[in-house]
Amino acid sequence: MNFLKVLESIRTPLLDQLFLLLTFFGEEVLVLAIICFLYWCYNKRLAYRICFTFFTSGLLVQTLKITFRVPRPWIKDPSFQAVEKAVTTATGYSFPSGHTQCATSLYSTLAWNTKKNLSRIICFTIIFSVMLSRMYLGVHTPIDVLVSFSLTLVISLVTNYLITRFELLVKNYKITAILLSVVSIAVAIYSLILLHRNVIDAKYASDCCKAAGAGIGFSLGWYIESVYIRFNEHTTYPSRQVIKFLIGIGIALLLKVGLKAIIGSSIPANMIRYFILVLWITVVYPYLIKRYESKLLAS
Incomplete structure (x- = not known):
């Protein structure tokens, strides 16, 4: 001090x-x-x-x-x-x-x-x-x-x-994804046990569950993208990279704020919200990017 x-x-x-x-x-x-x-x-x-x-x-x-x-x-x-x-x-x-x-x-x-x-x-x-x-x-x-x-x-x-x-x-895609998911779940359970025992307040348990939801979302998203999607971040249209980023980050911010308004801010809701947010970043948007790029190349 x-x-x-x-x-x-x-x-x-x-x-x-x-x-x-x-x-x-x-x-x-x-x-x-x-x-x-x-x-x-x-x-x-x-x-x-x-x-x-x-x-x-x-x-x-x-x-x-x-x-x-x-x-x-x-x-x-x-x-x-x-x-x-x-x-x-x-x-x-x-x-x-x-x-x-x-x-x-x-x-x-x-x-x-x-x-x-x-x-x-x-x-x-x-x-x-x-x-x-x-x-x-x-x-x-x-x-x-x-x-x-x-x-x-x-x-x-x-x-x-x-x-x-x-x-x-x-x-070791599968093993790595499972390990990170298990660690994330363990952190969430640990925080909920402390909450149940009145050791910590709900807001502190919520922060842990947000991190756990994000961790699970990343482990699952990383596995799906690496094994099945494999999108190319280097678009054939470099001038559109800024637009691609702005659209993706804009929707990510909407999800972060919008989901809170829709599903609330309870501990389970916050965990789900961060899980969905990270899945958008790692899986959904890359999949859409790959589909869009494929259509542009075919046209």
């Missing part, structure tokens, strides 16, 4: 805005948008590498959150104040940091898959900027961001090593 109070003492309106901008690089919505662009339009294999790190580390972070149940800094120390605009995005428990997990899973994977040292430096600079922003804004302690960074970095390294060196994940 002492370090956070030092950062609190140097806050200014300009620095507040700067760090609110930097923290956006770790927002789930931005990370998913970048994954979607890579997956639909640029490099499907790279997107899969990011997804394996993103979803597995997300499940781990959510599990640790409800296991240790560390309160946010302003709850831990009532004399401390976080930047007000950052509090609205600081859902769930404090330890470990979800924004750091999102940023590390994306940018570290990008760093491992480039040969340019400058690009790697930029990627890790973004990660460290997100980590610092979470502390400056007062929503996480150093231990929150450091543990999240370390765990996600290890998962990122292992995932990329296994794919690059042995292709273990991409050769």
Whole structure:
């Protein structure tokens, strides 16, 4: 807390805005948008590498959150104040940091898959900027961001090593999909047990079940696309890539918001909503892309 109070003492309106901008690089919505662009339009294999790190580390972070149940800094120390605009995005428990997990899973994977040292430096600079922003804004302690960074970095390294060196994940489609699904289901069950025992509130169990629904959706979607669909992200009409991305991401946002309005925001509904959202990204839209491209080539 002492370090956070030092950062609190140097806050200014300009620095507040700067760090609110930097923290956006770790927002789930931005990370998913970048994954979607890579997956639909640029490099499907790279997107899969990011997804394996993103979803597995997300499940781990959510599990640790409800296991240790560390309160946010302003709850831990009532004399401390976080930047007000950052509090609205600081859902769930404090330890470990979800924004750091999102940023590390994306940018570290990008760093491992480039040969340019400058690009790697930029990627890790973004990660460290997100980590610092979470502390400056007062929503996480150093231990929150450091543990999240370390765990996600290890998962990122292992995932990329296994794919690059042995292709273990991409050769064992069914086994990998089943394992990730089992882990996702186990996390959901664990959170519901804690909820039933009144150890955690419903909102915390809901966050875990969202991650579980997304994990199941990715494992199933990855398997179906890799084995049966195998769409080509490099369209024969490059000028249409932007349109393709905007349509896909637009429908994804509609699903995220629209399904909540239709089926509600209960724990099962949230789990189903994220499952459907990820299936749209990984299976349904790629299938439509492949069908559309086939018709264009035939015409």
